Structures are given as structure tokens and as C-alpha cells.
Amino acid sequence: MPVIGWIFVFFAILTLFGVLYKVYITAYKMPISKDKMRLIKARQAELEAQEKQENDRD
Numbered sequence: 001m002p003v004i005g006w007i008f009v010f011f012a013i014l015t016l017f018g019v020l021y022k023v024y025i026t027a028y029k030m031p032i033s034k035d036k037m038r039l040i041k042a043r044q045a046e047l048e049a050q051e052k053q054e055n056d057r058d
Helices: 003-026 034-057
Strands: none
Touching: none
């Protein structure tokens, strides 16, 4: 294989590993503002209260 072929293969593999690494380091990060987090927690508490009321009726 000519040298240009090996260079192409090298950069293709390097790009693949770069993309996989980028996905790996950002996989668990999900930036949520404090206001949205507050709304999420409030909604969760509201749903839990509703579920508790429904369970108490049974």
C-alpha cells in the first residue's frame, strides 16, 4: 500500500477514536439550569403527592 493510503487509514482511525472519546466524556453530562431543576423537583413532588393520595384511597 502506498504511503498516502497508510496516512489516510491512520487519520480515519484517529478520527474514529476522537469521536468515540468525545462521546465518552460528554455522555453523562446534561447541563440543567437551577431554575429548570427547581421546576423538575416541584413537579416530581406534586406527582408523588398525587400518587400518595391515590394509594390512600385504595
